[in-house]
Amino acid sequence: MRLLTARLSTKRRSPIAGLVVVLLGLLLTGGGYALLSPASAQSGTASQSTVQQGRQLFLVGCSSCHGEHGEGIVTKRGTQYGPPLAGVGAAAVDFQVGTGRMPMARPGAQAQKKKVLYNDQEISALAAYVASLAPGPAIPDPSTYNTTNVDTQSIVRGGEFFRTNCTACHNFAAAGGALPGGKYAPSLHGVSNKHIYEALLTGPQQMPVFSDGVLQPSEKRDIIAYLNSVMANPDYGGAELGSAGPVSEGLFAWLIGIGACVGFAIWIASHSTRSTRSTRSRKGASA
Amino acid sequence: MSTATTNGKKAAQVHRPSKVGQLATWVDDRTGIAGVAKKQVRKVFPDHWSFMLGEIALWSFVVLLLTGTFLTLWFKPSMGEVVYNGSYDQLRGVSMSEAYASALHLSFDVRGGLLMRQIHHWAAMLFIAAMFVHMMRIYFTGAFRKPRELNWVIGCLLLLLGSLEGFTGYSLPDDLLSGTGLRAAGGFILAIPVVGTYISFFLFGGEFPGDAIIPRLYTAHVLLIPAVLLALIGLHMLLLVYQKHTQYAGPGRTNDNVVGYPMMPVYAAKAGGFFFIVFGVSALMGGLMSINPVWRYGPYDPSQVTAGSQPDWYMGWPDGALRIMPGWETHAFGFTLSWNIFLPIIVLPGLMFTILLMLPFIENWITGDKRDHHLLQRPRNAPTRTATMVALMTFIGLLWAAGGNDIMAIKFNLNLNYITYFIRVMVFVGPVVAFLITRRWCISLQRADRDRLLHGYESGVIMRSPEGAYAEKHLPISTGETFALTSREHDDIPAMPSDADENGVANHKVWLTRLRVRLARFWYSGNIETPSREELEAARHHADDELAEQELAEYHDSHVQHDRHGIETGEVGKH
DSSP states (O other), rough: HHHHHHHHHHHHTTTTTTHHHHHHHHHHHHHHHHSSSTOOOOTTTOHHHHHHHHHHHHHHTHHHHHOOTTTOOOOTSSSSEEEEOTTHHHHHHHHHHHTTSOOSSOOOOSSSOOOOOOOHHHHHOOOOOOOOHHOOOOOOOOGGGTTTOOOHHHHHHHHHHHHTTTTHHHHSSSOEEGGGGOEOOOOOOOOOHHHHHHHHHHOOHHHHHHTTTTTTTHHHHHHHHHHHHHSSSSOSSOOGGGGOOOHOOOHHIIIIIIHHHHHHHHHHHTTTTTHHHHHHHHHHHHO | OOSSOOOOOOOOOOOOOOHHHHHHHHHHHHHHHHHHHHHHHHHHHHOHHHHHHHHHHHHHHHHHHHHHHHTTTTTTOOOOEEEEEEEEEGGGGGGEEEEHHHHHHHHHHHHTHHHHHHHHHHHHHHHHHHHHHHHHHOOOOOOSSTTOOHHHHHHHOOOOHHHHHHHHHHTTOOOOOHHHHHHHHHHHTTTSTTHHHHHHHHTSSSSSSTHHHHHHHHIOOOOOOOOHHHHHHEEEEEEEHHHHBBBBBTTTBBBOOOOOOEEIIIIIHHHHHHHHHHHHHHHHHHHBBBBHHHHHHBBBTOOOOOTOOOGGGGGGGHHHHHHOOOOOOEETTTEOHHHHHHHIIIIHHHHHHHHHEEEEEEEHHHHOOOOOOOOOOOGGGGGHHHHHEEEEEEEHHHHHHHTTHHHHHHHHHHHHHHHHHHHHHHHHHHHHHHHHHHHHHHHHHHHHHHHHHHHHEEEEEEEEEESSEEEEEEEOOHHHHHHHOOOOOOOOOOOOOSSBBOOOOTTTHHHHHHHHHHHHHHHHOOOOOOOOOEEEEHHHHHHHHHHHHHHHHHHHHHHHHHHHHHHHHHHHOOO
């Protein structure tokens, strides 16, 4: 900066000075907007070498479906083989690769959660490369999803947001639910705060995007805090039976309840006070 | 009988009556109960595990009455809005109905409240499941035949009322699940052409949800339906006592007697003990397994819904029919007829219930059987009847599975749409296939019975003939078993009527009679008749001969071995 101002001051009267100032002004405004606007996700910290490393990893692990430059691949039938990645942001990469959903084992209705194949450094390199394609949501700062100091009132509010926005697909106990065409909303048990936050932010798979305009960062945090608080509760009623609702309750009523009662009925009917003779004859009759 | 009625050697002495005896005399002097009791305590009940299935339903109903009374002491059937301030942190400060708040209060702040709620709910699931199992036993063994058709009808009404009672209870806590159920029920009512809107307005006291439905359902749940249930259960059991219990065929058991144990003391102890067992099973389930965790669903809010919103299991099959129904609607004169809702959830259950209710009368009309039946039939001996019930069970079972299609999809990694397409086809194909397979299966089992009667049971002894062929030795079955297997009524297949009788007078409604005869012929077709007395005697002689032959062979065999043994020892001695 000092060099730039020094040069300006010496060539103040140059005929192109005005043009330079205007250009510089535009550059600063644009750059400043790009840096500070909420839509921007580019954290300036990603160095060129990280992006380069991410590009190399991308070419090996992702480009077969997403295209060499993340432009996506369309099949001959016009369906998406792998969607374009410009603008999905670092948060999406961190979620998809960080939960093992990407790279996909095979094409299917939905990417499944599985073993994570990249280490943290590689994931951030991939995220930096994808983020360099176009601006998108950045990986959230840990302070945004830290729920240690959330008060009960916010947890209750988080519960209301959860029931309004999430239970329809993820089920009342966040145990997951089915969606049409083999797709599904996964269980939220054992999912880290960061990944829930990123999922809300980027809307992976079938999930809608809950941008900061729809659910403010604090509201997202409250939902996560509610989930953590409910999952830390003891199982008040006993075994949860998969928290799948009345279907699993019906299954247990038949298998265990009726099973046990009929078992006892058989036991009672086969034991009588003076039954030695008659049981033998009955056995003979029904054998 | 002028001689002594006891084998005792001492003379009888007069004692002062015991305290219990005095009390009994006091009661008897005032009520005359001894005459009735004397007969009833000697009432004989036959012993078989399948006769205790209805008892599971009876005893779980008693458990329901006991736990339900406990719950009414705290539950507030009101839709008035309150702010929750109880022990459950995650809902504190949320606005909700008094009903839901009191359900939370029962669960977290009343000692034993959650246990009672869960026992109540599990017992309700058992109550209806046991009624189903009991009903299937009655049907499969032909226990519904004359004179017990009326008890079949009462049982069907109990099943219907039990399901309604269950649904009203499901809707009371006013959590998200029960509210969703009511929302759905409201929709079903609206789908009824012409009167649907009016019924809905009367039921909810205006638009859904209003503030009247929970108090109204509460009255039905704790007063109206239980009272009718209790009355019908009483009638059901009075008829049982009056008509006496049916029994399976066996030595000494005929159509005119009942073989078993008297009410006192054996059967009373057994039945009383079974009550404690059913109570124990439901208490264990209530203590160990979570059911309807209302606190996790949150208060009902029409803008919310949860994945896995299903009715309790007994309402699962109409729900499944609704889920697989194509979205057919008719728009005419500014009105919408929602066939997609009306057919699966209003028409179908009504139709199925009517079929269930009519089953004894349909069978009776086809077979034209006017006799009294107190001996049960084995399911295999009525193949068409057994196959009919299995076909109905397949139909209901497939719809029931469709009611859990989303849970199946997520738990078994299946495609929800494919499950729907599969069941759409299978509800039509499945029952037919099940009917054919069951019928043939029953007939094969009849054939096996006939073989057993004529050739005996497989002894496991392999015989080698002098030619070197191997065959398994069959031994005759016991006389008791022969009696049980042969005590089958002979099929009474009616003759096809002619257009007119011998005098040329046209037969009245001959087409209907012909249909009936055709159905009756189909009903009995394929039945394997039990062997005649001559056949059985011949078989018995043959078996006796074989037995003698085998005994001879065995005798011979042991002697050969013995000889060999002798030789061996002889050899040892030589060395």
